[in-house]
Amino acid sequence: MKALDYPSLIRAFEGVIASVLEQKDHLSRLDSVGGDGDHGTTMARAMGKVADALAAHGEEKIAVLLQEIGWAILGVDGGAIGPLLGMMFLSMAESAEGLEVLEGEQLAAVFEAGLSGLLAQTKARKGDKTLVDALVPAVEALAAAARAEEDLEAIFSAAAEAATAGAEFTKTLQARFGRARHIGEESIGSADPGASSIAFIFNGFKKGISDHA
Amino acid sequence: MKALDYPSLIRAFEGVIASVLEQKDHLSRLDSVGGDGDHGTTMARAMGKVADALAAHGEEKIAVLLQEIGWAILGVDGGAIGPLLGMMFLSMAESAEGLEVLEGEQLAAVFEAGLSGLLAQTKARKGDKTLVDALVPAVEALAAAARAEEDLEAIFSAAAEAATAGAEFTKTLQARFGRARHIGEESIGSADPGASSIAFIFNGFKKGISDHA
């Protein structure tokens, strides 16, 4: 399958919810190193809101669903992660406006719009030990595979792999954004919680799509 | 020696200071059982003030010295014990007004006045597990011996013995006054700190007088 339609987008998000919830405690533990230890809790709350949005889906439109998910995540009182992920999905929604399915160039463009939407919120860039380190390679890999007209499983596999590698790479970095920046060199050796969440999100997309392929 | 003159009163109080200071920690520990654990500290501060009063003695008059000691002890910011002991010595001073030496009936009367002065401050009576339990028998023994015209050593020995027995007896009692009353039956088994101080005070009188007899 090459085109992402509404039902598969639903399944993709179901995959995300499962993947992130499984890692709740792990994510909080990562955040305890230099942050306030709440990342898993916040992500879990965000996933609860996403689940509500999925359950409530009225209009079967990709852009509407993405927008509702974006707003749902923005609505989580949860510190840094909500505005970042929320704006990512809102920006994806804007770019997906009017589309019935996402494939090839359009799929790439929608995720790239999500990335830009997130980057517009923060000065953090690659190397700053934030979720950006996982998201940038993930979206690059996804876009490349989509433009190469690979099928959905391959596209999301590539993205998941890149996100995982990006999150892994943050272990070597020193935090420069978010609460963890305040511990300086002590942050080296441990993965950034936000980057890890991105990895679990893309792995969730992949699983959601493959399981129902 | 039968008459307590000014120099021997000085020595008696020097004995009191030494005796009480030696027991500082012990007294605080007793107060920890049901009180706030400060009795030793407060008594030590009171003894410091008494020492200052002894050192400053201008007029060599018994009543003046007793009054200065009373005021000095009243001036200690130390909870229950200051007003009680302070008023005891002030009352003794009043009764000793104009006397050059204390002996026989006068000695008895001065200490009885001290006891009354203290009892006027509180509703506590014998059996309530307070310093009254040591002071009443001590003054009774002292007065009886003084009236029997025994010599000073015997008089203060009798008083010290009675005070010690009175303090010891408080172990069997349940506190009904002071902070310790709030622990109820738990106070049984441990001596009352104030009563113990009275015992150390009278033992101090005795030692101060005998050492220089």
Next chain:
Amino acid sequence: MAMKKLINDPDNLVQELLEGFALAHGEQVCLTDDRLVVRAREKEQNKVALVTLGGAGHEPALSGFVGEGMLDISVPGEIFAAPGPPKVLQALKTAQREAGILFIVLNHAGDVLSAKVAGDMAAKEGIRFEQVLTHEDISSAPRTDPDNRRGLVGCLPVIKVAGAAAEAGRSLEECAAIARRMEAGMATLAVAVSGATHPSTGEVIAEIEEGTMVVGMGQHGEAGGGTQPLKTADETAEIMLEALLDDIDAKAGDELFVLLNGAGATTLMELYLVLRRVNALLKERGITLARSLAGEYLTVQEMGGFQMCVGKLDEELKALWDAPCDAPAWTRS
């Protein structure tokens, strides 16, 4: 539990803290050379003065209650220890006036004894004063045995209404009657959830076992209540409120104040949870929560826990409660 406190020489502790206190609240209070805390702007001589005494270590109490519409003078003692009678007498002399002095004493052995000695001496010197004893701790004795009830944070509402009455020019008799009416209608209960250390000796004040709480704790960690497993905020509120309402015999239609006084480490957050539940429970009984206060007023160093004080209000007491005041621990405009 080792002491985790930022202090200097323990022997200067009270003097130093009072100097800092006077600096922080220079618009409201002054520290005199004889270590009395007095109002920055003296009250008119034709109005009744309010004086109290008590140990330090309970900041902001009691000196934090000095100011317009509240106390004229507080006589601080040492840490947890009453000031000696000479200082108290000095305060009564300083406050002396024809209108008289309302002399508020919390029922603790040291305070009462010191107040008695100083009061007897003041009376001999012809100083006019009325003493009001606060003793509203229901854990230390039943209502029928008032001598054995400790004075806890209930002194604060008493000082507030009596202070407002004095400021309004009411007579000594009237001020005393108002203070006594407030006092008679109120009751306090303390709960402790974690201990504290004595700032001068470093010794532990009240050891509270892990996972438990003690209902009926005294103002200095004196035991006196029942140890029980740590409860929720709602359950704790219920246990305490019920006992207090019983004591003051509160009935549907009554109007009450509720004062939640943090012991030191317990957060305002927790006090707000308790207050919320208290309000709901009062509603169920048809009682009105007419006034409330939540904060740290009379602390026990860094102890965890709080005191709940409830009391009956009538129209006059409410008006006095609402009158302006300007003290470090309570400002109303």
Next chain:
Amino acid sequence: MAMKKLINDPDNLVQELLEGFALAHGEQVCLTDDRLVVRAREKEQNKVALVTLGGAGHEPALSGFVGEGMLDISVPGEIFAAPGPPKVLQALKTAQREAGILFIVLNHAGDVLSAKVAGDMAAKEGIRFEQVLTHEDISSAPRTDPDNRRGLVGCLPVIKVAGAAAEAGRSLEECAAIARRMEAGMATLAVAVSGATHPSTGEVIAEIEEGTMVVGMGQHGEAGGGTQPLKTADETAEIMLEALLDDIDAKAGDELFVLLNGAGATTLMELYLVLRRVNALLKERGITLARSLAGEYLTVQEMGGFQMCVGKLDEELKALWDAPCDAPAWTRS
């Protein structure tokens, strides 16, 4: 360290505490259905409104700063976590007026991100506002790297003077300029002496080794400073004050405010000792302690320690500092 807190269901914690808070301070604040804390008496529409946002668990901050002469609206988040942008947008909509909104944001990633998203949306809707970021923590970055300085208790004096300016009818530009001037001249440093527990998770916030203190602790127990043996109050005051005066480049003849903000378990007693020493040190340098505050304003649960915030004052800022205000955490008549 087990949790010794009186709470109920952690999931309702913030809602419950806000309900209790609104009950306790009903004369000053209201809690709206959309969980904004607003003033009980609305400010005139022709005056600039002040809005801020921030996590809960720091009581009385930030909602305790809502009231006459201070904030119009605070948007509480979850415990230690910023509110999401929709709520913040709602606050900006509620406060919307021609005079404009002064939007005060503490520099923490979550707050800043939420404020940006909400602000961008509000701007699109034509809502007029100016954002002022507070970032005065000298431990997190040097003055040359303002993006990386956290916003600590310095928000309080900024809100005070800007709130007074707004109340006086000053324009949005003027209010913003005043807020920025206050902000630019101030610096904060925190010290922690004992840890705390997170009230919803029960997890330890900041483990502080026995007998040590950490200078440079963040608002939520984030590390960042140097661990050193626990010092006396005087020594601690010196270490902190010196670093702060350096940062703001204070000189003889300057007039400063000093704000000592207890973290939770540290007593007022200790804060008074520190203030006393700060005053002496300033005197030595020919600097005037023009205003001071000591109390619990922005806490970290039951953490032991405090924040010292110092800042430059001029005649206008002093007058604004002295203006009346009536908020739960700060009342001046």
